[in-house]
Amino acid sequence: MTIDINLKREIDLSYQVTIDTLPELSFDTKVAVVTNPTVSALHLEYLLAKLTAKEVHVITVADGEEYKNWESIELILEGMFEARFNRNSLLIAFGGGVIGDMTGFTASIYQRGIDFVQIPTTLLSQVDASVGGKTGFNNKYGKNLVGAFHQPKAVYADAHFLSTLPKREFAAGVAEVVKMAVCFDADFFAWLESADLNDEQQLSEAVAKSVQTKAWVVAQDEKERGLRAALNYGHTFGHVIEKETKYTGFLHGEAVAIGMVMANDTAVALGWMSEEEATRVKALLERYDLPTSYKIKDVDTFYETFYLDKKSADSAITFIIPKSLGGVEITDAIDESLIKKVLGQYA
Ligand code: NAD
Ligand code: GLY
Numbered sequence: 149m150t151i152d153i154n155l156k157r158e159i160d161l162s163y164q165v166t167i168d169t170l171p172e173l174s175f176d177t178k179v180a181v182v183t184n185p186t187v188s189a190l191h192l193e194y195l196l197a198k199l200t201a202k203e204v205h206v207i208t209v210a211d212g213e214e215y216k217n218w219e220s221i222e223l224i225l226e227g228m229f230e231a232r233f234n235r236n237s238l239l240i241a242f243g244g245g246v247i248g249d250m251t252g253f254t255a256s257i258y259q260r261g262i263d264f265v266q267i268p269t270t271l272l273s274q275v276d277a278s279v280g281g282k283t284g285f286n287n288k289y290g291k292n293l294v295g296a297f298h299q300p301k302a303v304y305a306d307a308h309f310l311s312t313l314p315k316r317e318f319a320a321g322v323a324e325v326v327k328m329a330v331c332f333d334a335d336f337f338a339w340l341e342s343a344d345l346n347d348e349q350q351l352s353e354a355v356a357k358s359v360q361t362k363a364w365v366v367a368q369d370e371k372e373r374g375l376r377a378a379l380n381y382g383h384t385f386g387h388v389i390e391k392e393t394k395y396t397g398f399l400h401g402e403a404v405a406i407g408m409v410m411a412n413d414t415a416v417a418l419g420w421m422s423e424e425e426a427t428r429v430k431a432l433l434e435r436y437d438l439p440t441s442y443k444i445k446d447v448d449t450f451y452e453t454f455y456l457d458k459k460s461a462d463s464a465i466t467f468i469i470p471k472s473l474g475g476v477e478i479t480d481a482i483d484e485s486l487i488k489k490v491l492g493q494y495a
Pocket of ligand 2: 276280372
């Protein structure tokens with residue numbers, strides 16, 4: 149005998165990203181703000197002054213990518229159990245991508261899933277990490293290898309928070325903005341070349357354009373079956389650089405910047421991008437003091453490390469290679485010899 153379990157359904161997971169001064173937020177449920185000591189010291193007061201709820205709790209976890217782990221998730225869960233959260237309770241992720249990813253994941257598993265809201269406080273998290281519902285944490289096998297797709301109910305990106313960002317963290321976010329433009333929008337790229345992202349108004353326009361671009365991608369491919377993988381442009385090379393430098397040499401966005409330059413060199417070698425276009429991307433990254441070069445000690449070892457990237461299938465490495473400016477190809481059909489020739493330019 150077979151019995152059908154009929155689960156066909158349409159779920160509307162749509163939500164809005166508000167790019168503006170944080171509005172008054174009011175919830176008739178218990179709420180926990182998940183944050184870290186850095187963000188809390190700088191901005192918690194600002195948030196709490198605008199937040200009303202049945203009960204407001206604050207759960208603080210240690211700051212840093214090295215704390216994006218199961219122990220921190222446990223701490224968040226403990227805070228929720230202690231406060232007797234139920235399935236209607238809400239989490240607010242208040243911090244950068246690390247806090248956003250962990251809070252989203254915890255929301256996805258607490259009593260089999262509750263709602264959460266993103267209030268991203270870094271440029272990187274405003275333009276990328278807070279949108280699209282990828283959540284998770286790191287373990288000894290690698291970064292973001294455990295996680296879930298769990299969309300937030302809303303995202304509030306307030307420029308107020310960015311004023312306290314260290315310069316390098318700001319630039320790391322700019323790298324992700326450039327990523328969106330190179331992959332999907334030549335006009336946006338040209339605009340970025342003439343813009344100054346240190347200007348508040350122009351920064352806000354860049355955040356909006358980046359979020360629109362990401363929203364367009366996620367709407368087509370929420371679970372990364374295809375197009376969404378293009379958002380990993382620069383990451384295949386960048387992850388190896390992060391790994392080789394033991395996650396301490398470069399911020400993620402900095403490694404991605406170098407990775408984008410390497411991907412562009414590959415595009416030039418393939419005849420997919422002109423030298424002039426590749427130079428323009430490099431110049432834009434360098435204007436924000438992003439690194440664009442890296443000394444490769446051993447090309448073969450660097451190449452082998454690609455296989456540790458979870459985005460690579462068992463036997464083939466997936467590369468995200470731009471096609472001119474505003475286009476991109478997701479491919480696992482690039483010759484090892486060509487990639488090694490490109491890597492050789494950095495050895
Ligand atoms: P982060 O969260 O570690 O923040 C960087 C640093 O800035 C931290 O020390 C943080 O405490 C501090 N900070 C945050 N807001 C601040 C503020 N307003 N003023 C001063 N300091 C502030 O790093 P990140 O770059 O925001 O995010 C990187 C993480 O995001 C990685 O773990 C990455 O895997 C993840 N990510 C996720 C997605 C996604 O789609 N879910 C996309 C991209 C990146
Ligand atoms: N930052 C990659 C993604 O959201 O898919």
